[in-house]
Amino acid sequence: MGSNIIETKGIVFTYADGTKALSELTLTLPAGKRIAVLGANGSGKTTLFLCLNGILRPQKGEIFFAGERLRYDKKSLHRLRSKLGIVFQDPEVQLFAANVQQEVAFGPLNLGLPEKEVRRRVRQALTLTGMTGLEEKATHMLSYGQKKQAAIASVLAMEPDVLIGDEPTAWLDQSHAGKVMELFHKISKQGTTVIISTHDTDLAFSWAEEIILLGNGKLLGIGPAEAVFLDKGLLTAAGLSRPLLLEIFILLKERGRVTNEVPAPRTLEALACLIKE
Amino acid sequence: MFMLDWYAHHSKLRFAHPAEKASFVLLCLGRMASGDLEAISLAIVLLQSIIILFYLRIKPRFYVKLLLMPLAFLIPGCLAVALETIPAQAGAMLIMPLGSLTLGVSHDSLSLAVNILLRSLACVSALYFLTLTTTFTQLGWLLRKAKIPAGAAELALLTYRFIFVLADTAHSIYTSQSTRLGYSSWRNTLRSLGSLAAGLLIKSLDRSRLMYAALLSRCHEGAFPSLEMHYRFSLRNWLLIGGVAAALLALSRIPPFF
Numbered sequence: 001m002g003s004n005i006i007e008t009k010g011i012v013f014t015y016a017d018g019t020k021a022l023s024e025l026t027l028t029l030p031a032g033k034r035i036a037v038l039g040a041n042g043s044g045k046t047t048l049f050l051c052l053n054g055i056l057r058p059q060k061g062e063i064f065f066a067g068e069r070l071r072y073d074k075k076s077l078h079r080l081r082s083k084l085g086i087v088f089q090d091p092e093v094q095l096f097a098a099n100v101q102q103e104v105a106f107g108p109l110n111l112g113l114p115e116k117e118v119r120r121r122v123r124q125a126l127t128l129t130g131m132t133g134l135e136e137k138a139t140h141m142l143s144y145g146q147k148k149q150a151a152i153a154s155v156l157a158m159e160p161d162v163l164i165g166d167e168p169t170a171w172l173d174q175s176h177a178g179k180v181m182e183l184f185h186k187i188s189k190q191g192t193t194v195i196i197s198t199h200d201t202d203l204a205f206s207w208a209e210e211i212i213l214l215g216n217g218k219l220l221g222i223g224p225a226e227a228v229f230l231d232k233g234l235l236t237a238a239g240l241s242r243p244l245l246l247e248i249f250i251l252l253k254e255r256g257r258v259t260n261e262v263p264a265p266r267t268l269e270a271l272a273c274l275i276k277e
Numbered sequence: 278m279f280m281l282d283w284y285a286h287h288s289k290l291r292f293a294h295p296a297e298k299a300s301f302v303l304l305c306l307g308r309m310a311s312g313d314l315e316a317i318s319l320a321i322v323l324l325q326s327i328i329i330l331f332y333l334r335i336k337p338r339f340y341v342k343l344l345l346m347p348l349a350f351l352i353p354g355c356l357a358v359a360l361e362t363i364p365a366q367a368g369a370m371l372i373m374p375l376g377s378l379t380l381g382v383s384h385d386s387l388s389l390a391v392n393i394l395l396r397s398l399a400c401v402s403a404l405y406f407l408t409l410t411t412t413f414t415q416l417g418w419l420l421r422k423a424k425i426p427a428g429a430a431e432l433a434l435l436t437y438r439f440i441f442v443l444a445d446t447a448h449s450i451y452t453s454q455s456t457r458l459g460y461s462s463w464r465n466t467l468r469s470l471g472s473l474a475a476g477l478l479i480k481s482l483d484r485s486r487l488m489y490a491a492l493l494s495r496c497h498e499g500a501f502p503s504l505e506m507h508y509r510f511s512l513r514n515w516l517l518i519g520g521v522a523a524a525l526l527a528l529s530r531i532p533p534f535f
């Protein structure tokens with residue numbers, strides 16, 4: 001899949017109170033990639049995702065999913081949402097069922113799958129998210145991290161082509177955040193396009209292949225992670241700082257400690273290797 | 278409410294077939310409805326209490342508290358039944374002149390009051406057994422199997438979930454207010470409680486809006502399908518239920534208390 005899975009053309013979304021959350025946003029998202037939507041608080045990340053899922057309808061502009069223009073009739077929306085799943089920022093709003101198993105089964109059941117297949121998917125999603133053994137647990141008795149995992153499992157079980165995680169690591173401790181990002185990496189390796197939103201540039205730099213930089217509802221930059229992060233002006237405009245790893249790498253380069261040809265390291269280990277040589 | 282839910286999720290019988298638990302409770306309720314004997318009601322109260330205290334190991338203090346809740350309504354109600362206006366010369370057990378009326382407790386009224394009290398307690402203890410052993414998912418399953426209209430079962434389920442969301446929200450607002458001395462004086466308390474109520478409403482509306490969006494994004498189209506659950510029947514449990522049924526039937530040979 002070398003094509004674009006999602007395209008938006010000049011979408012504008014204004015909330016009822018007059019807040020212009022997205023203005024003339026034109027984007028292309030390549031299929032099968034790991035994509036991070038970066039932006040400060042209030043830059044429009046969540047609004048963008050809700051538009052992509054057809055929950056909010058832009059007042060202007062068009063959205064294309066897999067080459068097809070979004071339509072807002074019941075059937076088209078059902079098809080779209082079965083292929084594009086969102087894990088919401090706050091798991092508390094996503095979980096509604098009495099226990100974990102029922103929660104995860106909800107999406108697949110809505111797809112009209114046979115019971116056996118639903119069970120298989122529930123089991124698989126719970127295994128992937130490390131939630132086995134908690135099937136019968138009441139959702140309100142889970143810890144925050146477990147709620148987040150359950151919310152992720154509930155979307156994974158629908159096996160979407162595109163998985164969107166809205167701030168998947170917010171309020172998680174480092175080890176849980178690491179696990180979530182690892183899981184998203186694994187899912188992306190299976191061919192799913194994974195999109196996350198974050199304002200953590202370090203996280204985005206170590207994980208994403210493609211970066212979309214938003215500021216005040218406008219597109220500030222788009223492209224491969226390295227190119228976007230090297231442009232300091234862009235980051236400043238978005239109200240974000242450059243990834244620490246990249247700063248160190250640039251410093252080393254300026255002092256002649258690393259050769260000019262090597263690409264910027266994405267992990268601490270990669271950087272350590274460079275210095276040794 | 279929250280403790281009940283916690284006990285249900287941690288009870289020894291949480292994996293028992295919901296139909297078994299419901300049959301046991303229905304058996305007790307049904308036997309009570311069919312025979313008008315105090316002995317039966319008393320036996321049921323004792324049986325349920327023994328199970329709840331010794332098998333389910335519910336703390337006695339908690340169980341007493343649970344029983345006290347309905348008793349607060351029951352006792353005044355039964356007193357009102359026991360006391361009746363009677364002609365002064367009738368064979369009453371206790372007589373209280375009250376102006377031109379005479380209040381008294383007669384044999385009949387007392388027996389009726391005791392009967393109502395015991396029957397109500399028996400019902401309550403049997404239903405506590407159900408709530409202390411059956412999780413909400415299982416109750417939902419029972420409701421569906423009992424062919425309760427899907428909408429009602431779903432509404433119950435969402436209500437259940439929202440109670441916890443609401444309680445959580447209220448708790449976090451309360452904590453945030455108390456850390457800023459919101460409950461340090463009578464005046465502050467009143468003001469804080471007012472804004473807590475308002476905040477709760479606004480937050481709940483916001484939550485439900487987002488929650489609906491989250492449901493929509495998972496292809497929600499009005500229905501809340503749920504995964505069919507498979508529970509296993511246990512021969513031991515059915516034998517026990519049968520034994521209780523036989524014992525309750527045998528009780529009808531005991532003459533009434535009054």
Ligand SMILES: Nc1ncnc2c1ncn2[C@@H]1O[C@H](COP(=O)(O)OP(=O)(O)OP(=O)(O)O)[C@@H](O)[C@H]1O
Nearest residue numbers: 015017019021039040041042043044045046047048
């Ligand atoms: N329901 C709403 N009604 C009115 N304005 C809203 C609503 N939701 C969001 N906004 C506004 O729209 C803008 C974009 O919000 P959005 O939630 O998309 O940002 P975000 O990038 O997801 O921010 P964050 O990182 O804080 O989650 C903000 O200015 C916000 O105040």
Ligand SMILES: [Mg+2]
Nearest residue numbers: 045046089166
């Ligand atoms: Mg957001």
